[in-house]
Amino acid sequence: MDDRSPEASSIECRNLWKIFGQRASEVLAAARGGKVSKDEALKEFGCVIGVADASFSVRKGEIFCIMGLSGSGKSTILRHVNRLIEPTAGSVHVDGQDVMSLSRKELRALRARKIGMVFQHMALWPHKTIAGNVAFGLEVQGAEKKECREAAEEALEKVGLRGWGHRYPDELSGGMQQRVGLARALAADPDILLMDEPFSALDPLIRRDLQDEFLALSRKAHKTTLFITHDLDEAMRVGHRIAVMKDGRIDQIGSPEAIVLRPETDYVARFVGSISTLKYLSASEIASAGNVDADAPGIGPDATLPVLIRQLANGADHLAVKDGDRLIGRIGQPEILAAVGRDLERR
Amino acid sequence: MDQFLNPFDHFNVPFGVWAERALEWIVGHSRSTLLAAKVPVQSFLEFVQGSLEAIPPLVGIIAMAVIGYILEGWRLALTGLVCLTLIGLMGTWQYAMTTLSIVIAAVTICVVFGLPIGILAARSDRFFRVLRPVLDLMQTIPSFVYLVPVVMLFGIGDTPGVIVTCFFAISPLIRLTNLGIREVREDLVEAARAFGASEARTLFGTQLPLARPSILAGLNQTVLLSLSMAVVASMISVAGLGRIVLEGIGRLDFGSATVGGLGIVLTAITVDRYVQALGAARSRTRMGA
Numbered sequence: 222m223d224d225r226s227p228e229a230s231s232i233e234c235r236n237l238w239k240i241f242g243q244r245a246s247e248v249l250a251a252a253r254g255g256k257v258s259k260d261e262a263l264k265e266f267g268c269v270i271g272v273a274d275a276s277f278s279v280r281k282g283e284i285f286c287i288m289g290l291s292g293s294g295k296s297t298i299l300r301h302v303n304r305l306i307e308p309t310a311g312s313v314h315v316d317g318q319d320v321m322s323l324s325r326k327e328l329r330a331l332r333a334r335k336i337g338m339v340f341q342h343m344a345l346w347p348h349k350t351i352a353g354n355v356a357f358g359l360e361v362q363g364a365e366k367k368e369c370r371e372a373a374e375e376a377l378e379k380v381g382l383r384g385w386g387h388r389y390p391d392e393l394s395g396g397m398q399q400r401v402g403l404a405r406a407l408a409a410d411p412d413i414l415l416m417d418e419p420f421s422a423l424d425p426l427i428r429r430d431l432q433d434e435f436l437a438l439s440r441k442a443h444k445t446t447l448f449i450t451h452d453l454d455e456a457m458r459v460g461h462r463i464a465v466m467k468d469g470r471i472d473q474i475g476s477p478e479a480i481v482l483r484p485e486t487d488y489v490a491r492f493v494g495s496i497s498t499l500k501y502l503s504a505s506e507i508a509s510a511g512n513v514d515a516d517a518p519g520i521g522p523d524a525t526l527p528v529l530i531r532q533l534a535n536g537a538d539h540l541a542v543k544d545g546d547r548l549i550g551r552i553g554q555p556e557i558l559a560a561v562g563r564d565l566e567r568r
Numbered sequence: 569m570d571q572f573l574n575p576f577d578h579f580n581v582p583f584g585v586w587a588e589r590a591l592e593w594i595v596g597h598s599r600s601t602l603l604a605a606k607v608p609v610q611s612f613l614e615f616v617q618g619s620l621e622a623i624p625p626l627v628g629i630i631a632m633a634v635i636g637y638i639l640e641g642w643r644l645a646l647t648g649l650v651c652l653t654l655i656g657l658m659g660t661w662q663y664a665m666t667t668l669s670i671v672i673a674a675v676t677i678c679v680v681f682g683l684p685i686g687i688l689a690a691r692s693d694r695f696f697r698v699l700r701p702v703l704d705l706m707q708t709i710p711s712f713v714y715l716v717p718v719v720m721l722f723g724i725g726d727t728p729g730v731i732v733t734c735f736f737a738i739s740p741l742i743r744l745t746n747l748g749i750r751e752v753r754e755d756l757v758e759a760a761r762a763f764g765a766s767e768a769r770t771l772f773g774t775q776l777p778l779a780r781p782s783i784l785a786g787l788n789q790t791v792l793l794s795l796s797m798a799v800v801a802s803m804i805s806v807a808g809l810g811r812i813v814l815e816g817i818g819r820l821d822f823g824s825a826t827v828g829g830l831g832i833v834l835t836a837i838t839v840d841r842y843v844q845a846l847g848a849a850r851s852r853t854r855m856g857a
Contacts, residue, residue, distance in 0.1 A: 303762055305758060305761060325766075329765070329766060331764075332761070332762055332763060332764040333763055333764025336762075338762040338763070340755050340758075340759055341755070342755055344753070344755040344756050344758070344759040345759075346756055346759070346760075346774060346778075347778070348778060357760075357763050357765075358763040358764055361763065361764050361765045361766070361769055362764060405763070415762075
């Protein structure tokens with residue numbers, strides 16, 4: 222599952238460190254030797270540890286969420302991918318290419334053509350029209366006016382803002398502005414999207430709409446996405462995999478199910494504590510060993526709780542959970558109740 | 569005992585002598601450089617003055633009224649019309665044009681130097697740390713104190729008048745350019761970089777346009793300071809409205825001093841209104857949320 226070679230992944234960060242401050246190299250040496258906490262680094266060296274030894278890879282077409290509270294270093298990691306921030310140590314590869322080895326010109330081309338970025342507070346330029354904002358990346362790469370205009374129109378159409386190109390950002394609502402932000406990131410048809418808490422400044426309802434639209438777009442366009450959020454629900458909805466960060470370190474990387482059902486550290490456990498596991502439980506995790514009637518309806522190991530309940534509601538006494546021909550166990554009302562009970566106790 | 573209680577009667581630092589020697593040394597060693605520096609200023613001033621004086625008063629007044637109408641509307645057009653007509657009626661048209669050309673020359677030079685210095689200050693904290701006390705000093709020194717070194721270095725007349733006006737008036741432009749660029753929202757600048765803009769592109773395409781309201785406010789202050797200095801500089805034999813006042817005071821000629829003073833006020837009102845309208849007109853073409 223976790224492929225470590227840079228070629229197979231779209232974004233690859235290896236042992237990334239970012240320490241802000243004059244004495245970064247000293248902190249780095251100390252931190253590599255033994256553990257230096259965030260407070261110690263600040264007190265003894267006057268340095269802030271932004272990112273500590275972070276490694277992860279994002280596969281092509283995957284939506285990879287980095288989740289953490291503010292100050293956990295998630296936005297700092299994001300900015301290493303297009304080298305808005307230079308790492309103190311470690312490497313960042315984008316499509317197998319070391320971004321630290323790029324010349325200024327190559328880096329600008331990478332930013333304009335290959336990576337689209339969406340910002341927390343939209344960051345639309347107020348002195349440019351919507352179309353001017355959207356086509357900016359192409360424009361700085363010297364694209365023809367016609368190409369810019371067409372790309373802007375196409376991108377605006379994708380986010381449902383066709384015909385708004387001649388307006389200015391302050392004529393749009395927050396939700397519409399962030400659609401423009403998304404269109405701007407999509408305009409050059411980049412392979413990679415970097416999204417820095419893109420929906421967190423929006424109202425809950427609009428946030429949900431935009432999440433859905435983004436997911437729909439993403440399924441179609443299949444873009445590799447690094448998605449930063451502090452909102453666990455959002456991470457669960459959006460991410461194929463989630464990395465949980467604390468104090469610059471990545472505590473755990475895994476699928477939403479894995480994060481909720483099998484937290485590896487106390488911090489992650491606390492973080493996901495408020496989330497109901499019921500949505501993520503699969504048949505194989507609910508099933509118990511026991512007698513299975515020969516005529517019990519069969520069900521796959523990945524079936525979710527609502528599916529199981531629906532099946533049982535059809536009148537069967539219990540279900541036989543099977544992985545192919547292999548029998549895993551049975552699920553009847555006692556098993557369902559036990560799963561619900563465990564979830565309630567957990568919280 | 570007296571020595572202790574009144575030490576300054578007995579001990580003095582001969583600061584005046586030192587300053588004189590230092591100035592003599594500078595003048596002695598760089599006379600040719602200073603004179604060479606004067607040449608472009610002088611020819612630019614002569615060009616501006618020649619252009620302004622070539623305009624017949626009636627044409628000038630009508631043109632200003634039209635510009636005022638375009639920039640803002642009837643009110644500004646009327647202000648320009650009334651002020652300039654009064655200046656003409658008082659017989660101070662030529663003098664006002666002279667003062668105005670000194671102001672225009674000085675402001676142009678301020679922009680040529682002040683804008684790049686302000687940009688540099690915004691981009692380099694170290695440079696700004698060095699620059700800030702210099703700017704503070706320049707704004708603290710009373711206007712006519714500038715006259716002394718400028719006379720020593722550049723002599724008297726209109727050209728040194730432009731130079732001294734520049735020194736006096738440039739700091740707000742530098743300050744507000746620096747401030748304006750620094751206050752541009754960080755993420756707007758970052759977004760420009762994130763979409764592949766070069767440093768130059770980020771500066772000219774994002775930072776400067778967004779800093780424009782602040783820069784224009786600085787420009788407005790620079791223009792008004794220039795006008796006040798162009799008047800004070802009459803003490804070093806600069807022609808124009810200031811000289812009418814100075815001569816009037818010298819001869820206790822209350823009438824001509826009043827005429828000169830009124831001319832200055834009318835010119836100042838006109839210049840201020842028009843520069844402000846210029847800034848507002850620019851910002852109406854969408855300057856930011």
